Amino acid sequence: MSERPKDSGEAFQNPVAGFGVTFKAMFKKRLTEQYPEQQKTTAPRFHGRHQLNRHPDGLEKCVGCELCAWACPADAIYVEGADNTEEERYSPGERYGRVYQINYARCILCGLCIEACPTRALTMTNEFELADSSRENLIYTKEQLLAGLEPGMVDTPHAIHPGTDEQDYYRGLVTEAAPGTERQVAVSKGEKPQDAASSFGPAEPAANKEVDA
Ligand code: SF4
Numbered sequence: 001m002s003e004r005p006k007d008s009g010e011a012f013q014n015p016v017a018g019f020g021v022t023f024k025a026m027f028k029k030r031l032t033e034q035y036p037e038q039q040k041t042t043a044p045r046f047h048g049r050h051q052l053n054r055h056p057d058g059l060e061k062c063v064g065c066e067l068c069a070w071a072c073p074a075d076a077i078y079v080e081g082a083d084n085t086e087e088e089r090y091s092p093g094e095r096y097g098r099v100y101q102i103n104y105a106r107c108i109l110c111g112l113c114i115e116a117c118p119t120r121a122l123t124m125t126n127e128f129e130l131a132d133s134s135r136e137n138l139i140y141t142k143e144q145l146l147a148g149l150e151p152g153m154v155d156t157p158h159a160i161h162p163g164t165d166e167q168d169y170y171r172g173l174v175t176e177a178a179p180g181t182e183r184q185v186a187v188s189k190g191e192k193p194q195d196a197a198s199s200f201g202p203a204e205p206a207a208n209k210e211v212d213a
């Protein structure tokens with residue numbers, strides 16, 4: 001069966017119709033984002049990188065209970081808890097998170113871990129630039145996840161606010177470090193007294209704002 005010959009009108013209209021699409025697109029709003037030159041603003045409750053939060057005096061909120069690790073469907077969290085002592089205290093209560101790791105090669109940023117956390121120690125920030133070419137670098141340690149120091153905080157380990165107990169911290173009665181609060185020596189981390197003295201320093205701003213899940 002022979003093909004129907006194109007008439008001259010159809011042969012002219014097809015290319016013009018194609019240019020019509022191009023011409024219309026020229027006047028539409030541009031959707032291309034100039035990332036990474038222009039950073040994208042995320043939604044306020046965006047699920048980004050995690051953060052381990054501190055109490056207002058600098059003590060850590062994590063009590064090393066491992067509930068976040070148990071809640072994680074991707075098995076991305078590893079926690080080892082340990083006991084606080086009066087000489088080396090990291091959190092107001094009995095236990096603290098000695099080792100804390102999140103593997104971002106596994107994490108799907110679902111937020112179930114922060115829902116499981118009983119102390120609001122773990123929250124998520126808006127930071128989304130987590131890509132890396134090394135698997136090792138994708139395992140974030142406690143030191144990387146712990147919030148920075150805000151004014152009025154002293155880095156851990158240090159003593160509990162005098163005259164208070166763990167409950168007072170959760171009732172919001174401790175608002176900053178007591179005058180004279182000094183950082184203790186982190187003996188469990190192999191620190192010597194002079195190391196502790198040299199680790200004092202100006203308070204650094206918190207790395208990321210805490211965001212509700
Ligand atoms: S956000 Fe989800 S996948 Fe990631 S560590 Fe938390 S529970 Fe696991």
Ligand code: SF4
Pocket residue numbers: 061062063064065066067068069079097116117118119120121122
């Ligand atoms: S982050 Fe929260 S749930 Fe996870 S170990 Fe610490 S206190 Fe427990």
